[in-house]
Amino acid sequence: xxxxxxxxxxxQHPVFHFFREISAIPRESGHERAISDYLxxxxxARGLETLQDEVLNVILKKPASPGYENAPAVIxxxxxxxxxxxxxxxxxxxxxxxxxxxVEGEMLYATxxxxxxxxxxxxxxxLALLDDKTLAHPALxxxxxxxxxxxxxxxxxxxxxxxxxxxxxxxxxxxxxxxLVSSAGGVGIGLTLQVEWVEVEKEQVPIRLSVKGLQGGHSxxxxxxxxxxxxxxxxxxxxxxxxxxxxxxxxLEGGSQRNAISREAEAVLMVPVEAxxxxxxxxxxxxxxxxxxxxxxxxxxxLEWVRDEAWLGEGDHRQIMNCESxxxxxxxxxxxxxxxHTMSAEMRGLVESSSNLGLLRTTETGVYFExxxxxxxxxxxxxxxxxxxxxxxxxxAVWDSFEAYPEWPIDPSSKIRTLCEQVYERMYGSKxxxxxxxxxxxxxxFIEKIEGLxxxxxxxxxxxxxxxxxxxxxxxxxxxxxxxxxVLKAIG
Numbered sequence: 001x002x003x004x005x006x007x008x009x010x011x012q013h014p015v016f017h018f019f020r021e022i023s024a025i026p027r028e029s030g031h032e033r034a035i036s037d038y039l040x041x042x043x044x045a046r047g048l049e050t051l052q053d054e055v056l057n058v059i060l061k062k063p064a065s066p067g068y069e070n071a072p073a074v075i076x077x078x079x080x081x082x083x084x085x086x087x088x089x090x091x092x093x094x095x096x097x098x099x100x101x102x103v104e105g106e107m108l109y110a111t112x113x114x115x116x117x118x119x120x121x122x123x124x125x126x127l128a129l130l131d132d133k134t135l136a137h138p139a140l141x142x143x144x145x146x147x148x149x150x151x152x153x154x155x156x157x158x159x160x161x162x163x164x165x166x167x168x169x170x171x172x173x174x175x176x177x178x179x180l181v182s183s184a185g186g187v188g189i190g191l192t193l194q195v196e197w198v199e200v201e202k203e204q205v206p207i208r209l210s211v212k213g214l215q216g217g218h219s220x221x222x223x224x225x226x227x228x229x230x231x232x233x234x235x236x237x238x239x240x241x242x243x244x245x246x247x248x249x250x251x252l253e254g255g256s257q258r259n260a261i262s263r264e265a266e267a268v269l270m271v272p273v274e275a276x277x278x279x280x281x282x283x284x285x286x287x288x289x290x291x292x293x294x295x296x297x298x299x300x301x302x303l304e305w306v307r308d309e310a311w312l313g314e315g316d317h318r319q320i321m322n323c324e325s326x327x328x329x330x331x332x333x334x335x336x337x338x339x340x341h342t343m344s345a346e347m348r349g350l351v352e353s354s355s356n357l358g359l360l361r362t363t364e365t366g367v368y369f370e371x372x373x374x375x376x377x378x379x380x381x382x383x384x385x386x387x388x389x390x391x392x393x394x395x396x397a398v399w400d401s402f403e404a405y406p407e408w409p410i411d412p413s414s415k416i417r418t419l420c421e422q423v424y425e426r427m428y429g430s431k432x433x434x435x436x437x438x439x440x441x442x443x444x445x446f447i448e449k450i451e452g453l454x455x456x457x458x459x460x461x462x463x464x465x466x467x468x469x470x471x472x473x474x475x476x477x478x479x480x481x482x483x484x485x486x487v488l489k490a491i492g
Contacts, residue, residue: 007106010478014131019124023116024098029081029150031095032056035123036080039144042127055157056146062130064139071138071492073165075453076129077442078122078172079148079155083466085256086113088212088264107463107471115470117462118218119148122171125481129488137488141165148172148442149259152405155445166452167416167491169484170443173459174221175435176476176483179420180457182436184220184353185407185444186374187381188258189388193332193397194366195325200318204248204270206311207279209237211254213300216263216467219356219372220439223261224340224349228290228298230254230265231360235333237286237303238267242330244282247271248320249329250311251362258358258370259440260466265360268311270320280305328395329367333360336369337387342380344436346410351438353380374438376407408444408455410436416454423487458484 010016027035036056043050049061058080064071084094090112100111109115126142129135141163145154173180211230215222231254241247247269254265271279287303294301312318321329337355344350353375361368371388375381385401392399411417417434424432443455461476463469 003106007103007474010474011103013478013481014128015124015477015481018127019120020101022120022123023101023110026095026097027081027116028084028094029147032081032146036146039080043130046130048130051162053157055153057154057158058144059162060126060130060142062140062142065136068136068138068492072167073139073141074137074488074491075163075165075168075446076126076140076142077168077170077446078119078126078144079146079442080119080123080144081147081149082116082118082120083114083149083257083260085260085467087468103474106474108474109469109471113468114466115472117470117472118174118465119172121460121462121472121477125171125484128481129484135485135488138491139164145442149257151403152440152442152445155442156405158449160449163450166450166454168443168446168453168455169416169487170441170455170457171459172441173437173457174462174465175433176460176480178433178435179417179424180435180437180441181414181417182376182410183408183441183444184374184376184438185378185381185405186372186440187385187404188402189371189373189385189399190402191332191336191369191371191388191392191397191399192366193328193369193395195329196322197319198322200248200250200270200312200320203273205273205276206250206308207269207271207276208266208306208308208311209234209269209283210264210266210304211237211301212264212304213302214261214263214298215464215469216261217464218439218466219259219261219354219358220374220437221465223354223356223438224351226297226339227261228294228301229338229357230262231333231357232338233290233301234265234267235330237283239330239334240286241269241279241282242326245275245278247275247279249326250320252329252360252367253362254360255358257466259356259372260358261356262358262360263467268308332367332369332391332395332397333357335391336371337384338371341375341384344376347436350436352376353384354438355384374440376436376438378407405440406444406448408441408447411454414454414456416456419490420456420458420487423490424483427483427486
């Protein structure tokens, strides 16, 4: 069978039927009512024990198949929300519009938006398991959580009393030849810097300066690739330009999620008419320098600068930050921790702790920065948090932490890991890789809640999650489905 025919056959699988259905339902983090209600309707229509809690988590329970009545119950888990990113200028409304799926070769994409394979694949697997009456399996407790991509609200609110199972198979991984056995914990950090405003002098022209073309990516999965962070690069460019001329700083904005590496950022500068030519020359030189620096890591990086005469036409935009405030803003961008902080001594090549400057916003009174701090070691998370505290003290800013979630430590005696290794080797003739990841996985929260829980995480090949180029391998989705079915069959 040709690859094209094989892909077409795969797309007829129930997993892809359900993936198409959920892709038509908006499920932005914090706006999961529609997808949660869909899951409830699915469960009730099939006579499954169905629970929807106050934060819209959904638990669907399916009895054991014949012969598995005495097997230990298994919790199957994923999250229903997705990171919503789109290409600049795209009018897609994530709270109302369906995703536009497209197939390219063996890959599935969404046009101009994130695909939501993270973690829509888990939804599709879970629904296909619940819908199939021919599978051999223990009692299943399939749980889909809310706000995993932002606050971990769903996993944090779950009650352990809802579950009998002591085995957890999480479906939020991104490599089909690996078993994920550990993940980082994390915390959100917000820093607010108050600024003072002064009136714009006459004979100044607003120039909108943008950093564009970066790959971005998941701040847990791609932080070790050293891709450019648009907010950080914008800060570098601003420092260079302002140091040369003293241009006025009127506005900054960058990023869309604290856990996504910023792909775009922009600022509005007030440039004296007589300095416009110099500004454009310097900006061109800076662009060339950055392109040389990032020609391998972010080859499409570019700076754009355009006159924005309409800016001054808006009454509340006739101000710029005073000199002291502008300097502090640029110092903050420079000094806020971003990127890899420490590497694991236990697992070669694994990031141990990091910080991602993912969000930059200008308000009426100041500038707001938001970071995602991650670490597999709690003490290193504390070290990074102390750096934010010190920076806030130095700049006279205010900082706070929020939405913390625990790390998932390695369990050397895990029985589900051993079983998964055995099944993989029997099916594919080789051992799976045993890996840990730097992203936040909900396994840590489940382990804290359910005493004696034994957890593993699996998933198909996903690429470029958390950005509009997100896609997955269609054959890999089927491979992981077949593997999941065999693992459940082997639990006795």
